[in-house]
Amino acid sequence: MAGQTRPVWDFEDIGDWWTRADASKIAPNVAVPTTAGTGSEVGRAGVLTNSETHVKKIIFHPQVLPSVVICDPELTVGMPKAITAGTGMDAFAHCLEAYSSPFYHPMSQGIALEGLRLVKEYLPRAYQNGSDLEARAQMMSAAAMGAVAFQKGLGAIHAVSHPVGAIYNTHHGTTNAVVMPAVLKMNRPEIEDRINAAAAYLGIAGGFDGFFDFVMDLRAELGIPERLGEMGVGTDRIDEMVAMALEDPSAGGNPVKLTVANTKALFEACI
Numbered sequence: 001m002a003g004q005t006r007p008v009w010d011f012e013d014i015g016d017w018w019t020r021a022d023a024s025k026i027a028p029n030v031a032v033p034t035t036a037g038t039g040s041e042v043g044r045a046g047v048l049t050n051s052e053t054h055v056k057k058i059i060f061h062p063q064v065l066p067s068v069v070i071c072d073p074e075l076t077v078g079m080p081k082a083i084t085a086g087t088g089m090d091a092f093a094h095c096l097e098a099y100s101s102p103f104y105h106p107m108s109q110g111i112a113l114e115g116l117r118l119v120k121e122y123l124p125r126a127y128q129n130g131s132d133l134e135a136r137a138q139m140m141s142a143a144a145m146g147a148v149a150f151q152k153g154l155g156a157i158h159a160v161s162h163p164v165g166a167i168y169n170t171h172h173g174t175t176n177a178v179v180m181p182a183v184l185k186m187n188r189p190e191i192e193d194r195i196n197a198a199a200a201y202l203g204i205a206g207g208f209d210g211f212f213d214f215v216m217d218l219r220a221e222l223g224i225p226e227r228l229g230e231m232g233v234g235t236d237r238i239d240e241m242v243a244m245a246l247e248d249p250s251a252g253g254n255p256v257k258l259t260v261a262n263t264k265a266l267f268e269a270c271i
């Protein structure tokens, strides 16, 4: 933003708004991640919360893509347990939603599947022992892979998580982990075959049900709250959150089309 004259909100990821930016004034971007989850180091966008409207906006420009990325797992060793868990589950959510999205992108499909495996193998280790450099390094890879994969689309996990985070200031990845089981249940009719295949690759017995149980166990192992209610989220602003979720750019990638009715039911189940 240093060389721009327009407000940052003019560069929201809508149509060709990015062409409003003066590209010649965008400085080179060197990304040095200190968490393993978001994957912004391989992205062309940033998410900013407007502190007046409490709405999260995606700010996009092709030159936001870092020209240099330094992924050094030693920089994540000091991450507290709760942030390790939450950011790691964000990477898992990126891989899961990209893998489940109905859009055609076979390369992202493969990257998402391997990303799921890396999180399954290494997030519990990184959580248990923050100094486990192999686990930290594999989680950095999983985070970058998740963000590459979600070019294929995100879904209801993120569409629900964004308004919750904007209004209640909850941790993004942790919120994703909380809402994940309810979204899996809702999407089951559309994703069951796909999740059966993922479960087989991940070495999880029992197809969709086995995968669902694995997610529940992983959440418990990482100390993730069971419901949004435990994070201070109430039902009093649910209609507002439903409207925001339906407007969210992630909503379009959900395998089941989001409606007012099914999105409200989803929020109720999560809270």
Ligand SMILES: [Fe+2]
Pocket (backbone or CB within 6 Å): 038, 090, 093, 094, 158, 172
């Ligand atoms: Fe995310």
